[in-house]
Amino acid sequence: MLPLSRPWRVTRSAGAAVVVLFLASCSAAVPQEAPSEHSADGHSYPAGHIHGMSVDPGTNRVLLATHDGLFDVSASPVVQIGPTIDLMGFTQAANGDFYASGHPGPGSDLPDPVGLIRSTDGGKTWEPLSRQGESDFHALAASASAVVGFEGELLVSADGTEWEPATADFQPYHLAGASRDNTVLATTEDGLQRSTDDGATWSAVPDAPLLMLTALSEGQAAGITPDGRIFTSEDAGLTWTEQGTVPGEAAAIDAQVLDDSTLRIWVATADSVQVSNDNGRTFTNIRSSHQ
Numbered sequence: 001m002l003p004l005s006r007p008w009r010v011t012r013s014a015g016a017a018v019v020v021l022f023l024a025s026c027s028a029a030v031p032q033e034a035p036s037e038h039s040a041d042g043h044s045y046p047a048g049h050i051h052g053m054s055v056d057p058g059t060n061r062v063l064l065a066t067h068d069g070l071f072d073v074s075a076s077p078v079v080q081i082g083p084t085i086d087l088m089g090f091t092q093a094a095n096g097d098f099y100a101s102g103h104p105g106p107g108s109d110l111p112d113p114v115g116l117i118r119s120t121d122g123g124k125t126w127e128p129l130s131r132q133g134e135s136d137f138h139a140l141a142a143s144a145s146a147v148v149g150f151e152g153e154l155l156v157s158a159d160g161t162e163w164e165p166a167t168a169d170f171q172p173y174h175l176a177g178a179s180r181d182n183t184v185l186a187t188t189e190d191g192l193q194r195s196t197d198d199g200a201t202w203s204a205v206p207d208a209p210l211l212m213l214t215a216l217s218e219g220q221a222a223g224i225t226p227d228g229r230i231f232t233s234e235d236a237g238l239t240w241t242e243q244g245t246v247p248g249e250a251a252a253i254d255a256q257v258l259d260d261s262t263l264r265i266w267v268a269t270a271d272s273v274q275v276s277n278d279n280g281r282t283f284t285n286i287r288s289s290h291q
Helices: none
Strands: 007-011 018-022 037-039 050-055 062-066 069-072 079-081 086-092 098-103 116-119 127-130 139-142 147-150 154-157 174-177 184-188 191-195 213-217 220-224 229-233 241-245 252-257 263-268 273-276
Touching: 050 098, 050 252, 050 263, 062 086, 062 263, 086 147, 098 139, 139 184, 147 174, 174 213, 184 213, 184 220, 220 252, 220 263, 229 263
Parallel strands: 050 086, 086 139, 139 174, 213 252
Antiparallel strands: 007 018, 037 079, 050 062, 062 069, 069 079, 086 098, 098 116, 116 127, 139 147, 147 154, 174 184, 184 191, 213 220, 220 229, 229 241, 252 263, 263 273
């Protein structure tokens, strides 16, 4: 099981308050049984904690994995997809499959914790893959050839069923994988870690900013600090350039390389999803944007 959380404290600039982040486990969710897709009752935006994000690059459909399940927040009204599961860890593979972990609700057939589960239909249904009743992966990433998860230690699996420990001596806050190659990034309290072999071995990235969340796309990367500053990388996380600042406290991030090699960046906060089409220099609420 996940060890007791350690606070991650980073001081903001010029008199601002200290940002405190926790690798905290969530309590079990409400019952899993639910229609495969329905409007979020009374909510224009998910009220539960946000643990992950997936954006369809073809349609710009934005899905948020939360304490209360998976939500399409680009729909109006917001739509819940699939059962109510506390999706603690969440990631998307190159073929479109979703991988997740977390806790079921009362009445669910899944054990607690759910271990690693997979959806091949966009989150409408989930199938158990491994470590049911054993693991609650708080961080997950999918690279081209593996699934990487953190549950007390870093573990790597080629297909989500059999796991091997990674060569790593750190505890990640967030993991991000490159779906078309073997790069994986891990944010930690002590700095950014990078793997080029699907998470099997790792090395620290010298001079990287202290990032909280990262995303990889087509050899580029985006990252956000605890105080909301956006950084981008043209070499998959080796070197970084500061861009702008996102409004609100970030909970999840995704990125997509556009045809002109510019990064489109989405950042989910507690009350909105912000999108940037200029490498993170400026952001607009997706409700008022017209991409």
